[in-house]
Amino acid sequence: MNQWENALSDLDEVAGLLDIPEEYIVILKNPRRSLIVSLPVRMDDGRVEVFQGFRVQHSLDRGPAKGGLRYHPGVTLDEMKALAMLMTWKCALVKIPYGGAKGGVICEPQGMSHGELERLTRRYTSEVGIILGPEKDIPAPDVNTNPQIMAWIMDTYSANVGYSVPEVVTGKPTEIGGSEGRFDATARGVISTIEEACRVTGTTLEGSTMAVQGAGNVGGNVAKLATDKGAKVVALSDVSGGVYNPDGLNLWAVAARILKTGTVCDTPNCENITNEELLALDVDILVPAALGGTITMDNVGAVKARMVAEAANAPIVPEAERALFDRDIFVIPDILCNAGGVTVSYFEWVQNIQSLLWKEEDVYEKLHEIMVYAFYRVLELGKQRGINMRAAAMVLAVDRVTKAIKARGLYP
Ligand code: GLU
Numbered sequence: 001m002n003q004w005e006n007a008l009s010d011l012d013e014v015a016g017l018l019d020i021p022e023e024y025i026v027i028l029k030n031p032r033r034s035l036i037v038s039l040p041v042r043m044d045d046g047r048v049e050v051f052q053g054f055r056v057q058h059s060l061d062r063g064p065a066k067g068g069l070r071y072h073p074g075v076t077l078d079e080m081k082a083l084a085m086l087m088t089w090k091c092a093l094v095k096i097p098y099g100g101a102k103g104g105v106i107c108e109p110q111g112m113s114h115g116e117l118e119r120l121t122r123r124y125t126s127e128v129g130i131i132l133g134p135e136k137d138i139p140a141p142d143v144n145t146n147p148q149i150m151a152w153i154m155d156t157y158s159a160n161v162g163y164s165v166p167e168v169v170t171g172k173p174t175e176i177g178g179s180e181g182r183f184d185a186t187a188r189g190v191i192s193t194i195e196e197a198c199r200v201t202g203t204t205l206e207g208s209t210m211a212v213q214g215a216g217n218v219g220g221n222v223a224k225l226a227t228d229k230g231a232k233v234v235a236l237s238d239v240s241g242g243v244y245n246p247d248g249l250n251l252w253a254v255a256a257r258i259l260k261t262g263t264v265c266d267t268p269n270c271e272n273i274t275n276e277e278l279l280a281l282d283v284d285i286l287v288p289a290a291l292g293g294t295i296t297m298d299n300v301g302a303v304k305a306r307m308v309a310e311a312a313n314a315p316i317v318p319e320a321e322r323a324l325f326d327r328d329i330f331v332i333p334d335i336l337c338n339a340g341g342v343t344v345s346y347f348e349w350v351q352n353i354q355s356l357l358w359k360e361e362d363v364y365e366k367l368h369e370i371m372v373y374a375f376y377r378v379l380e381l382g383k384q385r386g387i388n389m390r391a392a393a394m395v396l397a398v399d400r401v402t403k404a405i406k407a408r409g410l411y412p
Contacts, residue, residue: 003292004078006318007085013318014394017387024402028088031081032065032099033057037127039105041120044113051120055103055128057137058084061404064135065101066091066342068142069124069149071117072291075104079292086313087342089397090335094374096346101137103128109144110262121149125156132157134167134353140345141171141217143291147183151176167352170345179348181363182341187221188364189340190311191229192371193332194285197307200379201330206230209283211305213237213275214290215254215264218311218338222287227251231285235278238263239290242278243270279303288315295320303329310334325388333390335397336378343370 001009008029015025039051054077057065067087080102087100105124109117131137139153150172157168166177174180181188191205198205208231212219215238223233232248240263243254249270257267265272279286279299286305288294292314295303300320307330310316314334316324324331344367351358382392 001317002076002078003082003314006293006314007082009318010390010394011085011398014391014398017385017391017395018399018402020399020402024405027405028059028085028398028401031056031058031084032060033131034077034081035128035131036077037124039120039123039127041116041123043116051105051107053103053105053124053127054080055101055131055137056080056084057099057101057131059088059099059401061401061408062088062092062099063097064099064133065137066096066098066345067101067103067140068341069103069105069139069145069153070142071105071107071109071120071144071149073106073108074291075106080104082292083313086335088401089394090339090342092397092400093335093378093393094339094343094370095400096343098138098342098346101139102142103139104142117149118152121152122156125153126160129157129160132168134165134349138167138345138349139169140342143216146217147171147173147178150178167349170348171341172348177348177352179344179351179363180358180360181367182344182348183217184221184225185344185363185367186218186311186338186341187225188367189343189371190218190222190287190289190309190337191225192340192368193337193375194226194287194307194309195229196372196375197309197330197332201307203284205285208232208285209234210285210287211235211278211281211283212287212289212311213242213278213294213315214288214312215258216289218341219287219289220255222289222309222311223249224251226285234283235273235281236264237273237275237278237290238265241265242273242275243267244273244278244281245270276302281305285309287311290315293317295324297323300324306330308332310337313338321390322388325390331389332375333378333393336374336389336393339374340367340371343367
C-alpha cells in the first residue's frame with residue numbers, strides 16, 4: 001500500500017469509531033484541490049530542465065490550507081495527498097484554524113546549486129501562486145526546504161502582487177517576519193510530548209537512552225534538546241547511514257562531521273550503523289524523524305524501544321503501528337508528536353497579520369501549553385474509549401473537521 005492508501009485506511013478505521021454520517025468520510029477521502037505544475041528551470045550549465053511540482057489542499061473546512069513544501073526525488077501526487085490529509089488532522093488536533101495542504105517538487109536538492117534552487121523555488125511559487133495566499137494556503141518548510149527557500153517564496157509572491165506579504169508563508173528568516181522559535185519548534189513540540197509520555201509511564205527523559213533517525217531540522221534538534229535535558233542520545237542517522245556510541249554521542253563532533261562531509265557517518269569515536277540497525281537498537285525512546293514508511297511489517301518486530309515518538313510524518317505504516325500498540329509500546333502518533341512546527345507557524349502568521357513580534361519565551365510557553373493540552377486530550381480519550389493513541393488522536397481530529405463541515409453545510 002502506498003502512503004495515500006495508508007492515510008485512507010487510517011480514516012476508515014476512525015470512521016468506525018465516530019457516530020457520523022458516511023457522507024463526511026466520503027467528502028474527506030477526496031482532496032479539495034490538487035494542482036500539478038511543470039517548472040522549466042535554467043540550470044547553471046545553460047540547459048533547461050523541467051521539474052514537476054504539486055500542491056494539494058486536502059481541506060479548507062476549518063480555515064485556509066496550511067502545510068509544508070518538500071523537495072525530494074521520491075515526491076509523488078499520492079504522497080502529497082496523504083501528507084495534506086495528515087495536515088488537516090494535525091491542525092484540527094491542536095485546534096489551530098487551518099485546513100491541510102502539502103506541496104512538493106520532484107528534484108535532488110543536494111545536487112543543485114544555490115542559484116538553481118532559487119530559480120526552481122521562484123518558478124514553483126509563481127506557478128502555484130494562483131492557489132496560494134494568506135487567506136488561501138500558506139506553505140512552510142518540510143523535507144529539504146528551509147528559511148531561505150521560504151524567503152524566496154515570500155519575495156516572489158510579493159513581487160507578483162506588488163507589495164510585501166510576509167503572511168503568505170511561515171518558517172521565514174526572522175529578518176522578514178519569521179517568528180522567534182519557529183526554527184526548532186517541531187523538535188520542541190516532540191520533546192514536550194515525550195516528556196509527558198515519560199511522566200505517564202513513570203519514567204523521565206533525563207537519564208533515558210534515545211536513538212534518532214534523521215539528522216535534519218527535526219531529528220538534529222530533537223537530539224540536541226534531549227541531550228540538553230539529560231537524555232543519552234546513543235544514535236543518530238541520515239540517508240547515508242548512522243553512528244552509534246553506547247556512552248552517548250558527542251553532538252558537537254557529529255555536527256562538525258556533517259559540516260565537513262555532509263553526513264554523520266564516520267564521526268570519530270562512534271561505530272557506523274545502518275538505518276535498519278538504528279531502528280532495532282535497545283533504547284528507551286526511538287525517534288523516527290526522517291521520511292515516511294520507514295517502520296513496516298518487515299522490521300517492526302526488531303524494534304526494542306519502549307517508546308516511539310513519531311517526529312516524522314507517517315514514519316510507521318498503519319499495520320506496523322498497530323503491532324507496536326499491541327506490544328504495549330508507547331507510541332506518540334505523528335499528528336500529535338510533530339504538531340509543534342505548524343503550531344508556531346500559526347503564531348508566525350498571527351504575528352504577521354497583526355504586525356507584532358512576540359518574544360521567544362512567549363512562543364515557547366504557548367507552544368508547550370498547546371502540546372501538553374493536546375497530549376492529555378488524546379490520552380484521556382484513549383483511556384475513556386479503550387482505544388490506542390493514534391485512534392484517539394484521529395477521533396478528536398476527524399470529529400472537529402466533520403463538525404466544521406456540518407456547520408458550514410454543503411454548497412449549493
Ligand atoms: N512541514 C511541517 C509539518 O509537516 C510544518 C507545516 C507548517 O508549518 O505549515 O507539520
